[in-house]
Amino acid sequence: MKILSVDIGTGTQDIFLYDSNLDIENGFKLVLPSPTMMVHRRLKQALHTRTPILLSGYQMGGGPSAWAIEEMARAGIPVYMTPSAATTLNDELDKVEALGIRIISDDEIKKIKDVEELELRDFDFNLISKTFNDYGVSLKDLGAIAVAVFDHGNAPAGISDRQFRFDYLDERIKAKNSLSAFAYLSNDIPKIMTRLQSVADSASGLPCPLVVMDTAPAAVLGADFDPAVAQRKAKIVCNVGNFHTLAFRLGEKGIEGVFEHHTGEIDLPKLESLLRALADGSLKHEDVFNDMGHGALMYSNEKFEFGKDDFDVVVTGPRRSMFALSQKERENLRPYFAVPFGDMMIAGCFGLLAATAEILPELAEPVLGSLRSGRGRGVAPWDG
Known part of the structure; x- marks a missing residue:
């Protein structure tokens, strides 16, 4: 069984073809211009x-x-x-x-x-299919296709796009406290999510079901398949994208907090300050929104303690090098650069696969079996 996963960002579109007959590290992958x-x-x-x-x-x-x-x-x-x-x-x-x-x-x-x-169009199945076909790989026998894009949503006139998106995030988290809450079958997309719907519209006539998802939750969900990350029950995962930086605080009961900012508006000290506020529960929506970011949401008053484990924050995303500076000063947060199955660039694709397995339970057994196979492999985190 095969699933085509495509994570579409600002700089690149990252493509992974899952094949249940192969070890997941042997799946075919492409990193192409967005x-x-x-x-x-x-x-x-x-x-x-x-x-x-x-x-x-x-x-x-x-x-x-x-x-x-x-x-x-x-x-x-x-x-x-x-x-x-x-x-x-x-x-x-x-x-x-x-x-x-x-x-x-x-x-x-x-x-x-x-x-x-x-x-x-964001998603061009025919072009991707032709690329694989040129290498002798057919996409005619797919069990599903999963595509991630970032969607502000269609805000009514006079309503901030940034506020509208965060109201949507809040609604989804309260409805289903899970990163997979941001994934949908193509016929279940909320009407306000017009970019997700455009992906579905442009992909009509596909030979299999289509799942669409927001990019940042997909990347964070995918990062959790790094074995060092998976061992933590409580964690903060920060996805530093080309345009948007989003951090989730995750606990045993699900999402405990989240913030989203524009990457171009922050530097490392500001980002670490936001992460500390996310950890101690003091982060407020206006702290981010009034700084030209999207906003913040807190669902727990409990404190997440830094410094007690071998790393403080899990980092992924194409701009993750921002955290390299914090290796110079021990008082700064100690990052762990997640590499699920040895490849940070397609973390979002692994998140898409996990969400697809939940939405299409008939595909769950082989997909989750493959994804969980990497969690037991020992990988030493960054040690400074």
């Missing part, structure tokens, strides 16, 4: 030649792609977008038009001449 970076590069070429652009398709991750689209519009180059593609920039289309971008219907596409057309 879809938003691929679009960014295409648009930079069009900017250089001043080629008009027609963007169709679906809502996808912004950041680099959005910056390139806006740069073209500012340069006076004609930019046309269909309504669904335009939500990549903003769910309120009048704000997209205010940038100088023309919104056109799908019926009007054929009337637009002398433009380069580019289809926006």
Whole structure:
């Protein structure tokens, strides 16, 4: 049985093909440019030649792609977008038009001449399938596909995207105190989670069930399959992403606290201060939100003590090198860089597999058997 897992971030899309017939370390993996970076590069070429652009398709991750689209519009180059593609920039289309971008219907596409057309989408199954097929690996016999993206949600006009996302996180944690609460079958996606829904819409006609999930909980869940992390009943796991840094405080009963900030707005001292406040229960929502972050939630008044074990905080994510500085001073938090099955970059894929096993119980036995196989292997944590 095979499961294709795809963790789509800002810099890379990390792909792991699980095969129950193989040891999990032998599963095929790819780390490729993210879809938003691929679009960014295409648009930079069009900017250089001043080629008009027609963007169709679906809502996808912004950041680099959005910056390139806006740069073209500012340069006076004609930019046309269909309504669904335009939500990549903003769910309120009048704000997209205010940038100088023309919104056109799908019926009007054929009337637009002398433009380069580019289809926006986060998940391109056909392209991934072709890549594997070029190496003699077929994706026709998949038991499931699991995809992770970051979704702010569709906030109503006048409501902060950051506050809206944290209200959503709070609702999910209270409904199901588990990291897998942020994963859904494609037909169960909440209506407010428009980017998750766009992944499902763009993947219609797949040969198997589709599971979608938020990226950071997937990475944190995947980090727990590092044997040193799995041995801890209580832990703080911090995922330092290219755009967002999210830390979960986890205990025997589930999620005890969480905060999410923009990586570009923090340095190591600020991050360690937030982690200490998360540990002692003093962290407040406004401490993060008023600092241009997303926010914080606390569900326990008990204190998590640093310094009593061989490491303080579990770290994962593509920007985890931020913590390398703390090796120089023992008074700073001692990080452990999680490497589930020997590979930090696809931690999110392992989290996706665990969530898929819960959502599709018919797949649970082989998947969980494979994932748990690594937990007993001794790995020495960082010792300073």
